Every structure is written in structure tokens, then in C-alpha cells.
Amino acid sequence: MKIYVTSIFVDDQDKAEKFYTEVLGFKVKHNIPLGDNRWLTVVSNEDPGGTELLLEPSDHPAVSPFKDALVADGIAAHSFEVKDLDAEWKKLSDLGVEFATEPMDAGAVHMAVFDDTCGNLIQLIQMKDTTPS
Template sequence: MKIHLSSVFVNDQAQALRFYTEVLGFQAKNDVPVGEDRWLTVVSPADPDGTELLLEPSGHPAVKPFRDALVADGIPYTSFAVDDVRAEFERLRGLGVRFTQEPVEMGPVTVAVFDDTCGNLIQIAHTA
């Protein structure tokens, strides 16, 4: 068994697609109209056949209180692996990304947390 698809709730799919592709560097994989929304996924360009991230509309009534609670407590919705957290922090900060936690070493793991502009906190991490 392996993870094929994961999702992140987004307020605006078009804005999310721009952020996740143009800023974070993912590439669009699927963009299929589904009523007023889209089945919109992105993947890592390093693994285009790997795990897809669904940019899922946040319209369900349970999403807002769930995400608001996570953000209020500073809890990332998900985590992305990077080769070097400090280098990625500098690259993203240079592109205007707002970090809620600068890089922190926690034993063999270094993490940082940013606001994805779509209602979520996202963690980036690498293991030394």
C-alpha cells in the first residue's frame, strides 16, 4: 500500500494553483471541471507520477472551524519534505511567503512553517 493522493483545503482553487505552482514549484497534474469546482491536483516535478496533492475546495461547513482551530494553535495542516529547510525558507521568503515559524532544529529534523495564502499553515522539513 502507498499514498496516492492527499489533499489540502483551499479557499480559492485558482489562487491556490498559482501559489502551489508559481511559488512553491509544484506542477499541475489534473484539472477537471466538477460542477462549479475542479478536480485540481499538483505533483512534485521531481516525481510527476508520485503522490498527488488535491487542492480541494473548502466549502464544507466543517472545514472552517477545523482550519481556524489549527491556525490559531499554530499547527500545520501538512508537511512537505525539502532538501534544505534554511535554503527553502530563504527562497520562499524572497518570493514574499509569510512564515509563522522560522527554521528550527529539533534533533535530527529541521522545520519551518508558512502561510499558504489559502487558509492553511504548511510545514517544510528535512532530516539531517
């Protein structure tokens, strides 16, 4: 068994598609009209056959209070792994991405948290090399 799709609630699918593809560099895998919304998934260019991220509309009444509570408490909705956090932080900062938490040491990882402009905080992590020298 493996995870094939996971979702993140977004306030606006068009805005989310633009941010997740043009800013973060993911690519659209599925874009299927479903009434007023779409089955819109993106994947990593580094792993196009990997787990899909569904940019799911925040239409359900329970979603907004849930997302607002997570953001208010500084809790990230998702975590993405990067190879070089400092380089990714600089690249995204230069593109205007707002970070709630700048790169910091967090035990086994180096991490930062940014605002995805769609109502979510997203955590970036770089795994530390824990191999003994």
C-alpha cells in the same frame, strides 16, 4: 498499498493553483471541472509520478472551523520535505511567503512553517543526517 492522493482544503482553487505552482514550484497533474469546482491536483517536479496533492475546496461547513482551529494552534495542515531548508526558506521569503516559524532545530529534523495564503499552515522539514560518524 501506497498513498496516491491526499488533500488540503483551500479557500480559493485559482489562488491555490497559482501559489502551489508559481511559488512552490509544483505542477498541475489533473485539472478536471466538477460543477463550480475542479478536481485539481499538483505534484512535485522532483517526483511527478508520486503522491498527488488535491487542492480541495473548503465548501463543507465543517472545514472552516477545523482550519481556523489548526491555524490558531499553530498546527500545520501538511508537511513537505526539502533537501536544504535554509535555501528553501530564503527562496520562499524572497518571493514574499510569510513564515509563522523560521527555520529551527526540531530533534530529528530542521523545520519551518509558512502560510500558504489559502487558509493553511504548511511545515517544511529537512531530515538530519543521523548516521553515526
